[in-house]
Amino acid sequence: MKIKVLIVDDSALIRSVMTEIISSQPDMEVVGVAPDPLVARELIKQTNPDVLTLDVEMPKMDGLDFLEKLMRLRPMPVVMVSSLTERGSEITMRALELGAVDFVTKPKISIQTGMREYTELIADKIRAASKARIRARTLPQPGDAAAGQLPQLRNPLTSSEKLIIIGASTGGTEAIREFLMQMPSDCPGILITQHMPEGFTRSFAKRLDTLCKISVSEAAGNERVLPGHAYIAPGHSHLTLTRSGANYMTKIDQGEPVNRHRPSVDVLFRSAAQCAGKNAVGVILTGMGKDGALGMLEMKTAGAYNFAQDEASCVVFGMPREAIAVGATHEVGALQALPGMVLGYLAAHGMRALRV
Numbered sequence: 174m175k176i177k178v179l180i181v182d183d184s185a186l187i188r189s190v191m192t193e194i195i196s197s198q199p200d201m202e203v204v205g206v207a208p209d210p211l212v213a214r215e216l217i218k219q220t221n222p223d224v225l226t227l228d229v230e231m232p233k234m235d236g237l238d239f240l241e242k243l244m245r246l247r248p249m250p251v252v253m254v255s256s257l258t259e260r261g262s263e264i265t266m267r268a269l270e271l272g273a274v275d276f277v278t279k280p281k282i283s284i285q286t287g288m289r290e291y292t293e294l295i296a297d298k299i300r301a302a303s304k305a306r307i308r309a310r311t312l313p314q315p316g317d318a319a320a321g322q323l324p325q326l327r328n329p330l331t332s333s334e335k336l337i338i339i340g341a342s343t344g345g346t347e348a349i350r351e352f353l354m355q356m357p358s359d360c361p362g363i364l365i366t367q368h369m370p371e372g373f374t375r376s377f378a379k380r381l382d383t384l385c386k387i388s389v390s391e392a393a394g395n396e397r398v399l400p401g402h403a404y405i406a407p408g409h410s411h412l413t414l415t416r417s418g419a420n421y422m423t424k425i426d427q428g429e430p431v432n433r434h435r436p437s438v439d440v441l442f443r444s445a446a447q448c449a450g451k452n453a454v455g456v457i458l459t460g461m462g463k464d465g466a467l468g469m470l471e472m473k474t475a476g477a478y479n480f481a482q483d484e485a486s487c488v489v490f491g492m493p494r495e496a497i498a499v500g501a502t503h504e505v506g507a508l509q510a511l512p513g514m515v516l517g518y519l520a521a522h523g524m525r526a527l528r529v
Contacts, residue, residue, distance in 0.1 A: 342460025344488025
């Protein structure tokens with residue numbers, strides 16, 4: 174049975190391009206197009222789509238207002254179509270918090286080169302969305318998550334040795350937010366690769382920085398990895414871990430995509446295996462595909478201790494399933510439990526001062 178897709182966009186040109194892309198896929202069909210949310214509301218009732226593609230900025234009703242009402246009254250998989258602007262990226266972050274499964278940037282209509290890759294990207298995201306677990310959400314506020322019941326670290330500020338290394342894809346922005354909001358201000362340094370286009374990782378990091386006890390930033394490269402800080406791979410580059418004397422450092426590079434991704438989770442995990450070994454704790458969260466599975470296995474071989482998000486709490490149980498299948502993980506847990514599991518492991522295993 175084909176995946177039924179409803180396209181909502183105020184641009185006739187974008188509606189046409191999206192219709193052509195989706196209709197070219199043998200397992201998908203466009204069941205309707207709408208220029209605004211009011212028309213979309215009626216078409217949803219008539220066509221009962223499996224996936225909705227939704228422009229983030231539209232007339233007659235704000236895209237976020239429409240999404241909030243949709244997720245409250247008729248939760249369904251939504252893929253946002255976002256403009257490559259700062260405002261577009263901020264709205265997209267809010268849309269993901271409200272329950273959108275994923276997003277794509279608007280196609281560059283004037284540039285035909287690369288349309289095959291863009292078509293594959295949209296098709297992959299719609300397929301993943303059609304299988305996603307949908308949960309209505311409300312926008313988080315600073316202080317929403319309390320870490321009062323989480324294990325306490327022993328003298329964590331004296332250690333620059335332990336690190337938490339995180340990888341995620343589809344559904345990962347919200348999973349990362351939930352994880353980081355439970356991290357205490359003196360937790361080990363955290364490196365994160367989330368599949369996301371250039372321009373959006375900065376807005377993502379800024380949003381997390383306002384919500385979390387720890388400091389969150391887009392990695393710039395050549396930074397010392399500090400306790401109580403999280404560094405997110407920029408959307409245009411791989412993030413890797415290096416070492417300078419007694420200090421861990423960030424490094425970014427624009428090498429070739431790995432597993433069709435740049436940034437790639439495998440690239441980050443492999444660098445952690447080589448540089449941190451047993452001092453790394455790996456965490457693989459919701460996402461489609463298999464990026465990160467083999468890199469996490471290298472981390473385990475090097476002595477790292479690894480966690481995976483369980484199927485029930487994943488939006489898409491792809492990356493964690495692959496990591497579990499290759500034997501790369503030690504423990505599997507629900508998203509809500511993972512922060513406590515990670516901190517519990519760290520509290521019990523050598524949060525000690527680095528010998529200099």
